[in-house]
Amino acid sequence: MAETASVRPLRASEVETWDHTADVVVVGYGVAGACAAIEAARSGVDTLVLERTGGWGGAAAMSGGFIYLGGGTPLQQALGFDDTPENMEKFLTAALGPGVDSDKIHDYCQGSVEHFNWLVAQGVPFKEEFWGEPGYEPPADQGLMFSGGENAAPFNAIADPAPRGHLAWTKDKKLGEKGGGYMLMEPLAQTAEKLGVRHEYDIRLRRLIVDDSGRVVGVAATRYGKPVFVRAERGVVLATGSFAYQHEMVERFAPKIFGRPAATVEEHDGIGIRVAQALGADLAHMDATEVALIADPQVVVRGILVNGRGQRFITEDTYPGRMGQAILQDQDNQAYLIIDEAALEAAFETQSSMSFLRIAPTWVAETVAELESEMGLPEHTLQHTIDLYNHHAEQGTDPFLHKKPEWVKPISAPLGAYDLRGYTGGFTLGGLRTDLDSQVLHVDGEPIPGLYAAGRVTSGICAGGYASGCSLGDGSFYGRRAGVAAAKGN
């Protein structure tokens, strides 16, 4: 019996019995895997999905459910927002860099409207309602929202702001019910089943199987510890997710996020990356991470965010994921939110999907000097920061960080501060290098025959930055490409 403990490729000649055979074998039944399976099946080939857990869903079904789409989708148009692929490309190039895969970004923007229409055709519903308040997600079932700081500095001066966070309709969702990610995954999985896609659950990928020419012809897996060998006549699609829960890889490639995985699932153990690396697959942007700031954006936008030295460093009206990245990556994971009593009361009156975080500030004080002292900041640091902010805020401007005038108000006493040190978490964005057909690229630049990948097992449209919806976005988009290409068996 061929062993399954290694991640090295197994020779097909060593396999005695194939437990399953299909034309296309998709590994992982999240959004990338579901889209790959649908397109492969629709190409007319026999398609089998292997899934490690007991059912479809993956990280996608647990997620908020944003898909980042634009360029003039019917939903954008219906809600009165102008957008073009070129405008979207300008934004994504600036916001997801430096070092973005320009070809992938261009391709993704050009194909975005078609991809929206395709999702709708697979049964994914979007409600024609816009949510314009600060936040990570709408509080209810609104279908469109700014989800990457498009309408905040510096990007509102780079590209025309358009909301591109498209959220699958959760149909009068109430707190605690299934979110947008589930509502996205359910119709996709149903469509796949209707198309005759088969699945095997509780199966964990262990190794890739190659023929004597080096072509990938199957996967070695285990089910409850017992080996399972699956033959792929045309291609294998890796859709196994990120390495956010493979602690050694995180420590070696993205150590700042070590110990703080969030918005991810434990199944994201990097196995898809490692089995492909063992075949000489190339990687990209292994340090890149999505980082959430775990604080209610409706509160944050009404205060000022300062670092461990009491200095402002990012405009508080931008996408909160940008704040998270800035705090973890550039500010040593140190941040405080300063807010006065009036602003806090106003924030608490608003709707938000994160209103469960509405607790009292860590420190409250009658004066800035007192607050500064309670926080343990050196004398005058916070006082200077607030003086500078107020000096301009009295004119309704923020020339320092360009917060939009609607959010600029002088900070007065009494006031308080939230201790946000360590309030960040996220997932990894780096992974296998793929081409526009989702073929996994060897380090020599050529595709590895028979091997395709999509979703967070790959380096997608993100390099350094992030916008909510990019992972379900490029996962579904390049998942489809993987399914089409694998069915052809290039």
Added chain:
Amino acid sequence: MAETASVRPLRASEVETWDHTADVVVVGYGVAGACAAIEAARSGVDTLVLERTGGWGGAAAMSGGFIYLGGGTPLQQALGFDDTPENMEKFLTAALGPGVDSDKIHDYCQGSVEHFNWLVAQGVPFKEEFWGEPGYEPPADQGLMFSGGENAAPFNAIADPAPRGHLAWTKDKKLGEKGGGYMLMEPLAQTAEKLGVRHEYDIRLRRLIVDDSGRVVGVAATRYGKPVFVRAERGVVLATGSFAYQHEMVERFAPKIFGRPAATVEEHDGIGIRVAQALGADLAHMDATEVALIADPQVVVRGILVNGRGQRFITEDTYPGRMGQAILQDQDNQAYLIIDEAALEAAFETQSSMSFLRIAPTWVAETVAELESEMGLPEHTLQHTIDLYNHHAEQGTDPFLHKKPEWVKPISAPLGAYDLRGYTGGFTLGGLRTDLDSQVLHVDGEPIPGLYAAGRVTSGICAGGYASGCSLGDGSFYGRRAGVAAAKGN
């Protein structure tokens, strides 16, 4: 004829004629290669070094020449500095992280005194003189210096400060003469020759050659475009340097340093990393970079360094490479140095290896308000920064960033500012994952038989941070290990 354009491993059975054969084949004749060759030859095996250029040297011979050593070296002791391996380990763990390879750091610190003695035994001279001024290097031939911010915040509160930048003696060096790196390399190359190490120059690595079991048994190279096949009976040592000049890899893994290589050589094209990746070799810390701030530290320490928003962010008396990293990685590559006339005059009277950078400030002004305006900073930003600095400086303290009292003086008018935006450059620190015997590790965690690596082709003791001397340090240290292990042919 087997082709040499790919980086994929070549089967030994495809090689018709071996042009050269040795027990150990070392690729690259910089510091890691020289040390590997010496130790292999001393183990009694036939050793051949292949070098891409026309002679030994590599980036090492062009460098300033610091080797980062400590734990109580004879040079440290002779100059009155206490140090222990444990103290050194505390510093390196803090300064080179997050995500350092703890085993490697521990091993390196424990072996540091022996390594110093070994270097001396190979003929590398060190002058018993300490240089205690701020800078990247001593201005002349002094042998010991702080080279990583050991005596500055925050590290002076974490470990007992000890200087560990050991500089090979340049013997009354004058400006423009060979530097410490050359004086390090010359005795190492001479020692290698004396031990019978052979070399072939003008030979470029193209592919690794493996036998049917997957063991590395040689390299396929080219000389002036013509294929050369070299058989290694016991092992191949990769010592080919970083990927700082492989622009696509830089863009994919370390995009912030893209377009700004410095303190590196064009031969650093990542080929050693790629040929090993093609065998399934694992990587680590591919985003990590050394970053120099191209400004005279004697000037910088007497001013205040501010970011693009006019805020201080790092103590100006630390290792200037930390400033470079902070500027490029965390401050969007934006920095200005603010300095008053009296401090600038004092700086210009000092000795420095970078005094060639002593030009007039970009802007000068009679008041802070005027300077702020000339620099195009929002009103009050710089004024608040200087007010805060002066408020504490008048008491001789810097509770904000903990600059040492000796460097803390209030800033007065007239004053000026240097525009340091974009004044950064450096080289990559990520690469192949190796064990303590310098065996290249496969992604499954096991060594790749017959393959060893050291120097900047590997991920060494650095993860996120850097100290001057770490590259010649771990390159020479693990170069030796590679030579010893390859000679055994594990």
